[in-house]
Amino acid sequence: MIMLDRADRALLEAVQKNNRLTSEELAQTVNLSPTACQRRLKRLREEGVIEADVSIVSPKAVGRSITMIVLVSLERERADIVDRFKAAIRATKEVMIGYYVTGDADFILVITAKDMEDYEAFTRRFFYENHDIKGFKTMVVMDRVKAGFAFPLDL
Amino acid sequence: MIMLDRADRALLEAVQKNNRLTSEELAQTVNLSPTACQRRLKRLREEGVIEADVSIVSPKAVGRSITMIVLVSLERERADIVDRFKAAIRATKEVMIGYYVTGDADFILVITAKDMEDYEAFTRRFFYENHDIKGFKTMVVMDRVKAGFAFPLDL
DNA sequence: CAAACAATGCAAATTTTCTGCGTTGACGTC
DNA sequence: GACGTCAACGCAGAAAATTTGCATTGTTTG
Numbered sequence A, B: 001m002i003m004l005d006r007a008d009r010a011l012l013e014a015v016q017k018n019n020r021l022t023s024e025e026l027a028q029t030v031n032l033s034p035t036a037c038q039r040r041l042k043r044l045r046e047e048g049v050i051e052a053d054v055s056i057v058s059p060k061a062v063g064r065s066i067t068m069i070v071l072v073s074l075e076r077e078r079a080d081i082v083d084r085f086k087a088a089i090r091a092t093k094e095v096m097i098g099y100y101v102t103g104d105a106d107f108i109l110v111i112t113a114k115d116m117e118d119y120e121a122f123t124r125r126f127f128y129e130n131h132d133i134k135g136f137k138t139m140v141v142m143d144r145v146k147a148g149f150a151f152p153l154d155l
Numbered sequence C: 001c002a003a004a005c006a007a008t009g010c011a012a013a014t015t016t017t018c019t020g021c022g023t024t025g026a027c028g029t030c
Numbered sequence D: 001g002a003c004g005t006c007a008a009c010g011c012a013g014a015a016a017a018t019t020t021g022c023a024t025t026g027t028t029t030g
Helices: A006-017 A023-030 A032-046 A080-092 A116-128 B006-017 B023-030 B032-046 B079-091 B118-130
Strands: A049-059 A067-076 A096-103 A107-112 A133-146 B050-057 B066-076 B095-101 B106-112 B132-147
Touching: A006 A023, A006 A032, A006 A049, A006 B050, A023 A032, A032 A049, A049 B006, A067 A080, A067 A116, A080 A096, A080 B079, A080 B132, A096 B066, A107 A116, A116 A133, A133 B050, A133 B079, A133 B106, B006 B023, B006 B032, B006 B050, B023 B032, B032 B050, B066 B118, B079 B106, B079 B118, B106 B118, B118 B132
Parallel strands: none
Antiparallel strands: A049 B050, A067 A107, A067 A133, A096 A107, A096 B132, A133 B095, B066 B106, B066 B132, B095 B106
């Protein structure tokens, strides 16, 4: 595995919250020269430690006011069926997050929809027409208490 | 609500995937001048349509190889208890995502841990010592099939 | 129809990032 | 302990990107 020193971790910690900081600003928090920060970030990106750099948009602002969590059980847990379902997840834009899990369900999905009608149309298309699916259980999100993919990095 | 035209949507669509594109590059995909792109993005950030700009780091690379999904049920669904639990979620760094939901569970959490031992220590601290919690059910993530907060924006 | 306004593009000014280069410090070998 | 190697550093100049000023265009409103 790639070795990360204290400075790398501090940089990651910072850009996980805000990746538009200038190298000058980063330099202050990390106690390094701007150039060094920049070179390290470049390396972290090349090595894949930083997987992506993205903007987070407000669901409300773009008319995606509803979020659902769906627990999905497949008919059989056979490799080809699982793989086929994974592909369906990746190809479906309404699915924001998809986890393949052990336990009560086989998959857990986070779905966005414009409204209930939109969600219902989605379920019909995505779930009912898929014969690999044994059943699914929907939970409506009332509050997104916390959301992010920021990992705690003990410095 | 804020009005978004076709160009705004195209810009959001782009920066949701990659916010390090130069205005020049954006200009090409959006059919606008670099300056206009820049100004629109600035506005979108000021208005809160773009909530944040962050780097996504690889869980593996930082030694957070385990992800759990936890369904939590509270003893009682009373406002003060719910609020207290929300605060706990926000304050706990191991909780990456927290949703307050209707249905079988009250909360759904996505937790990261270095390893099983780390996770067990977390559950002891976070769940067993909290008397508001009636029970919780853990599901181990085997594969993060898809992850992101990118919304589909019909252009 | 005219005034007001918002958005655009271009060009200049500013800021930020990138690159070349010489230096430093850690590590391994002789 | 001396020497060579190598990776990371900081500085300074070069290159690139962003921001700002300004004139223009198109749309809405009275």
